[in-house]
Each structure stands twice: as structure tokens, then as C-alpha cells.
Amino acid sequence: MRSSFLRMLFVGLPLACLTSMVMIAQGDPEAAKIKNPVAATPESLAAGKQAFQRSCTSCHGVNGEGGSGNDLIPAAPDLTDKEWKHGSTDGEIFSDIKNGVPPDLNMVPFGDQIKDPDIWNVVNYIRSLAKK
Numbered sequence: 001m002r003s004s005f006l007r008m009l010f011v012g013l014p015l016a017c018l019t020s021m022v023m024i025a026q027g028d029p030e031a032a033k034i035k036n037p038v039a040a041t042p043e044s045l046a047a048g049k050q051a052f053q054r055s056c057t058s059c060h061g062v063n064g065e066g067g068s069g070n071d072l073i074p075a076a077p078d079l080t081d082k083e084w085k086h087g088s089t090d091g092e093i094f095s096d097i098k099n100g101v102p103p104d105l106n107m108v109p110f111g112d113q114i115k116d117p118d119i120w121n122v123v124n125y126i127r128s129l130a131k132k
């Protein structure tokens with residue numbers, strides 16, 4: 001009786017932790033290695049803001065705090081909180097923007113519309129929106 005309880009504790013607990021860790025870490029390890037080559041200068045932030053307002057606010061809201069979605073597209077996530085479903089590194093955020101978020105691509109790829117250096121400006125701008 002007692003030993004089966006202990007076994008449950010020793011096997012079940014780590015298993016539950018492992019499962020939840022896998023569920024949280026849905027980032028892209030390859031993209032996570034990409035280093036941000038653009039310093040977050042005032043110029044970069046200004047350029048990033050401009051691109052963000054042009055391309056992203058329709059779904060993510062004017063302040064990046066997320067949208068409500070509609071019949072076609074699910075609600076776009078808040079980009080100012082600490083929660084990153086698809087990875088929190090600059091490289092992963094860059095990849096989300098450039099390549100979209102598979103498999104549904106509700107987050108559409110912007111690689112054709114925004115040049116790489118400008119995508120990094122957007123990454124820097126999103127970082128500057130982060131709630132402390």
C-alpha cells in the first residue's frame with residue numbers, strides 16, 4: 001500500500017513535470033540559436049514601430065496586447081506579456097515573423113513583405129513593449 005504510493009510519487013511526479021515542460025517548450029531550438037544582429041537603438045525601435053503599425057496591429061492590436069480574432073482568424077496573442085507559446089528568444093520571434101507559425105499559419109509569414117533587418121527592428125520594438 002505504502003510502497004505503491006511512493007512509487008506513484010517517484011514515477012508519476014517527474015513524468016507530470018516532464019510532460020508539462022514539453023508542453024511549455026514549443027519553441028524552435030534551431031531558431032533559438034540565431035543571434036539578433038541589430039542593436040536596439042532608438043533608430044531601430046522607431047523603424048520597428050513603423051513596420052509593426054503597418055503590418056501587425058490589425059491582428060495584435062495597436063499596443064501589441066493582442067486582438068480579439070474573428071470568424072477566420074483566432075485571437076492573436078499578447079506580445080507584451082511573458083508568455084511565448086512559440087519561443088521567447090529573439091531568434092524564435094524573428095522566425096515566427098519571417099516564416100509564420102506552423103502548422104496553421106494563422107500567424108502569416110512576412111518574409112516576402114519585410115526585409116530581414118526590418119524584421120529584427122520589429123523584434124527589438126516588440127521587446128521594448130514588454131511589461132516589466
Ligand code: HEC
Binds near residue numbers: 110
Ligand atoms: C492575420 C493576423 C495576424 C497578423 C497580421 C500578424 N499576426 Fe502574429 N500571430 C497571429 C496569430 C493568430 C498568432 C498565434 C499563432 C498560433 O499560435 O498558432 C500569432 C503569433 C505571433 C507570434 C508568436 C507569439 C508567441 O506567443 O509565441 C509573434 C511573435 C507574432 N505573431 C508577431 C507578429 C508580428 C511582428 C506581426 C507583424 C509583422 C504579426 N505577428 C502579424 C496573427 C497575426
